[in-house]
Every structure is written in structure tokens, then in C-alpha cells.
Amino acid sequence: MTTTPMTPTQIKAQLKKFGAPFKEYKDWDSHNRNHKGPWGPVHGFMVHHTGSDSKDQRELLYRGITDLPGPLAQFGLSQDGTVHLIGWGRANHAGLGDDDVLHAVKNELKLPQDNESNTDGNRHFYGVEIWYSGSHKMTEAQYATLRKLAAAVLDFHGWSEKSVIGHGEWGSPGKWDPGYATGKMMGMDDVRKDIKATLAKKPDDEKPKPPSKPTTPAKPKPSIPAFPGTYYFRPGAKNSYVTMLGRQLVKKGYKRFYKVGPGAQWTAVDRAAVRAFQTAQGWAGSNADGYPGPETWKRLFS
């Protein structure tokens, strides 16, 4: 478990890992409020609705509003399920909240009821602003990406789903985001359960595995020794190939020709044995003259 905030490179890698579609807005990777206060150690991930259904809220989140300068979160989440990277570092999304809630998130305990606003949340939470009013449900695409985005953050830090909270659980007065109807916050325990499932899936396991190789390799064909040349099997020849040929003929059932041997000296016995072998192949004439050529050799040693 690490509480050092991710770098821009690291969050992009995590989003890719979990298949969360994202786009980069302006100079998001250096846009932050770090000059106004510390960023980190980080302890959790906070979910918000923006309170507006407009289709492009990037500039609003980037620049902020009167008395609340941007970035208003690290992440925006549009209706089509795209994560918009708005800023990186401290952002104005969490405000002051309850130190007992922070303690619970940090230690992944059951959340207490929030009842005070005494702790800087912008320092300790990543935040996503989901583009919808909160007076109705977010889109299915938004919810699907929310799960991936949260899992991407949790996975990096080694956190569980207990490190996710809704703004309405934090302790900022009057907040009920993320909502599903006017004034009503989503059941965050259900949201956490869904995020837990996304996190447990481990995206690496989803990649198709290469087909496994057969466990028993095909038997290698018996290697056929190279034919040395007709020269070695002529009257008067005496060499180890003649011995080799004779032994193979014996092996193949032509032992009856050899009263003695086989040996290194090429004899009429060798020739007779070869002729019998060639005839057995269905050959005749010069193809069955008792002198081995490449084809005789190949068949004899196959």
C-alpha cells in the first residue's frame, strides 16, 4: 500500500490497464492547486455529481467558479463514459470534512456518520466529478466507467473498495452527491460492492491466453543416415558403410544371406542381399541389380 499520489504517467497506465476510456484536457498534468496547500498523502477516492446535465463540462471543471477556482477535480466523467483528465494534484472538490471519516477511510473501516467539518479533504482524496444533475441516475456508461476508474486508483495504491466514498458521506454540509433523485444519495455500499467486483476481475486475466502447445511432442522421425555414394559399394570396396549396410539388411530380415558377417568387405553376399531387398520393393532390371543407390539406402534405413 502506498499513499504517494500517482504521477500523470502512472494514472494513464492504470486507466489503460482497467480499460477506462479517457481524454486529456489542455495542460491537465500540471494544472492543480498545489501552490495553495499540500497534495498527499492520499487515502481515498471521492465520487461527486456536478449538478448539471450539460454535455461539455471540461472548462467549468478546469477553470472553476466564482470563489472556487479550478481544477474542481482530477477527473471529469462525461455522459458517454469517457474520463476527462482535468487536473493533476490538489483540486477543489472535497473541501472540509470529518476527521473521523478520514480515519475510517484511511484504515478501511466501516464509515461513521459524518457530523463535523474540520479536515482538509482536497489533500487526501482523488475526486471524480460525474456530469449529471444528481436529480436522476447517471448514465450506464458513466457508471461502468466509474467502476473502472475507481478500480484503477484502488489497484495502484493497494486499497480495497472501502477507500471509496461519496461526497455526501464526507461531512461537507448540504452535500448529497452522487445522487439518484433530488436530495437523495446513491447507496454507496452498493457502489462499493460493484467496484470491488471490478477490482477483483484483474484485467490481466481477461486477455485471451495463447493456445497451449500439445504436451506430448510428435515423435521425431528416425534419422536416415546420408547415402555415402555408390563408390563405396563396388567390387573390391572395403569400408564401414558396407558393414553398416549389411547390419541394416540383417535387421530388416535378410539375415539368411549372411553365413558370416556382415563385414566391411563388399562381397557377392552383400550384393545378393541388396538385390533381394530391391526386388521386394517391386523393382526390376537395373533398379534391382544389387548395387545400392540413394533410394535403396533411404528405404533400407526408414
Ligand SMILES: [Zn+2]
Ligand atoms: Zn461533490
